[in-house]
Amino acid sequence: MLEVRNLCKSFDGVKAVQDFSLKLEAGRVTSLIGPNGAGKTTVFNIVTGFLQASKGDVLFQRESIIGIAPWKIARKGISRTFQNLRLFRKLTAVENVLLGRQKQSGEQLLRALLTFSENSPEHRQNIEKAKEYLALLGLEDKKNDLAENLSYGQQKLLSIACCLAAEPELLMLDEPVSGVQPEMVEKIETVIQELIRQKKTIFLIEHDIDFVLRVSDTVVVMDDGNKIAEGGPSLIKGSPEILEAYLS
Amino acid sequence: MEYLLHILILISIYAIVGMSLNLVAGYTGLISLSHAGFYGIGAYVAALLSLNYGVHFFLVIPAAVLIAAVIGFLIGFPALRIRDDFFVIATFGFQIILFQIMNNWMELTNGPLGLPGIPQPVLFGYRITSHIDFLVLSLAFAGIVYFIVRRITRSPFGNVLRGIREDDLFALSLGKNVNLYKVTSFSVAAGLAAIGGAIYAYYITFIDPTSFTVPESIFMLSIVIVGGAGRLGGSILGAVILVSLPELLRFVGMPSSIAANVRQILYGGALVAFMMWRPKGILGEYSFDK
Numbered sequence: 174m175l176e177v178r179n180l181c182k183s184f185d186g187v188k189a190v191q192d193f194s195l196k197l198e199a200g201r202v203t204s205l206i207g208p209n210g211a212g213k214t215t216v217f218n219i220v221t222g223f224l225q226a227s228k229g230d231v232l233f234q235r236e237s238i239i240g241i242a243p244w245k246i247a248r249k250g251i252s253r254t255f256q257n258l259r260l261f262r263k264l265t266a267v268e269n270v271l272l273g274r275q276k277q278s279g280e281q282l283l284r285a286l287l288t289f290s291e292n293s294p295e296h297r298q299n300i301e302k303a304k305e306y307l308a309l310l311g312l313e314d315k316k317n318d319l320a321e322n323l324s325y326g327q328q329k330l331l332s333i334a335c336c337l338a339a340e341p342e343l344l345m346l347d348e349p350v351s352g353v354q355p356e357m358v359e360k361i362e363t364v365i366q367e368l369i370r371q372k373k374t375i376f377l378i379e380h381d382i383d384f385v386l387r388v389s390d391t392v393v394v395m396d397d398g399n400k401i402a403e404g405g406p407s408l409i410k411g412s413p414e415i416l417e418a419y420l421s
Numbered sequence: 422m423e424y425l426l427h428i429l430i431l432i433s434i435y436a437i438v439g440m441s442l443n444l445v446a447g448y449t450g451l452i453s454l455s456h457a458g459f460y461g462i463g464a465y466v467a468a469l470l471s472l473n474y475g476v477h478f479f480l481v482i483p484a485a486v487l488i489a490a491v492i493g494f495l496i497g498f499p500a501l502r503i504r505d506d507f508f509v510i511a512t513f514g515f516q517i518i519l520f521q522i523m524n525n526w527m528e529l530t531n532g533p534l535g536l537p538g539i540p541q542p543v544l545f546g547y548r549i550t551s552h553i554d555f556l557v558l559s560l561a562f563a564g565i566v567y568f569i570v571r572r573i574t575r576s577p578f579g580n581v582l583r584g585i586r587e588d589d590l591f592a593l594s595l596g597k598n599v600n601l602y603k604v605t606s607f608s609v610a611a612g613l614a615a616i617g618g619a620i621y622a623y624y625i626t627f628i629d630p631t632s633f634t635v636p637e638s639i640f641m642l643s644i645v646i647v648g649g650a651g652r653l654g655g656s657i658l659g660a661v662i663l664v665s666l667p668e669l670l671r672f673v674g675m676p677s678s679i680a681a682n683v684r685q686i687l688y689g690g691a692l693v694a695f696m697m698w699r700p701k702g703i704l705g706e707y708s709f710d711k
Binding site: 221223242243244245247248252253255259260261262263264268269271272273275277278279280281282284285286289291296299332335336339 | 578
């Protein structure tokens, strides 16, 4: 599904990512872990086009996506959340999720002006889909609330709903449970388990090692821009060095 | 009575300009200081086409919209690659360039001497001459602009604009071609502002570059900020307040030479006051302080 080949990225001479390679298999959950500053988010940003790599290649569905604009990469089927929560704060929850929907004809100016109707089957279907995703994330009763009025945990759920609304091939979650209450962690985990049942491909960054071990098929460990280990959750469980050195 | 009608006509024209600027500033979150330039382009297109070629009003308006929108696109395309405060500075620069072109391209615009004697429009065999005629005309176009901006902002296209205003990186990550949306919003707003400029030229029958200056752009932005960004009704309310309030100075017996300066102070003061105490404006949904 996704293949990262020999990725390098430097910032003013500081090597943030060095010769990093990775293969993601379809229908599986892969987690990227490591200490702060290890280069995890840099990898995410390069894969999604928000940063340009100094070297290397990224293949999605066997096609190179390196150097492509982020919106084009998103349209190819990669959706992501951000470590620093990003949302459309003055929009309602349902409007937020609607923005995740792709190929809405009313998003073109001429159609918006000339033919768009709130009662059109297409728009109604998009609204229904948006509500479905809100329901999946347990936010159905918040659909008309402004995003800024939701709790932090609910905002995290909403950002995931926006990504899911795009019906991506690959969902990338940057620290989905950091900073949220334990009950919200449980909720997010339930959603991820549901996505796993639906055979979605998920790539996530997370510091909560217990959460990572529960949801992941593969765990990749990064440190100082390098991949230092890769394997199933048992690899991490069986490696006190990794647990102690990088995740304490 | 004519004085009151004159004020109402100006309110209608500035409501057109305010609503168009609201599309780009209030709904898309791009503060533009070049709107008076596009308003001026509309006025000059109307003046030149009717003075030199006798082009009919019904062709002049689409021509003014099209030319301003194309120039808006050409300006917007490079300017929108820079973000936030730098975009404001770039539009400020473009406003100065547009003013200098109007002021110095003698062969086309007659420079500071302006263009007098703009013929009043004839619609369906009826010549628009009186204040009441122009009030009906300007109100009709204010209604059309309201309808257009409302259609745009209530559609999925408008939802994307509001999304870009709130967080353009998140919009990018959801597959929205942010630069294209921004430049489209900018050029549509430029085109709609030109309608206001064209009606102004027909109404006053004389234009010169002093009507299309940086302070005029700031005045237009004040309409959006005071009325409320991201709400169409706010632009209408902003136009009512900012056009009519300074007129009250006439009734307190202030000499017109002083009143003109006090007017500018009032606008500046209103902007500062709203930015400090109510950045959302009176009816606004969006606040420029984020």
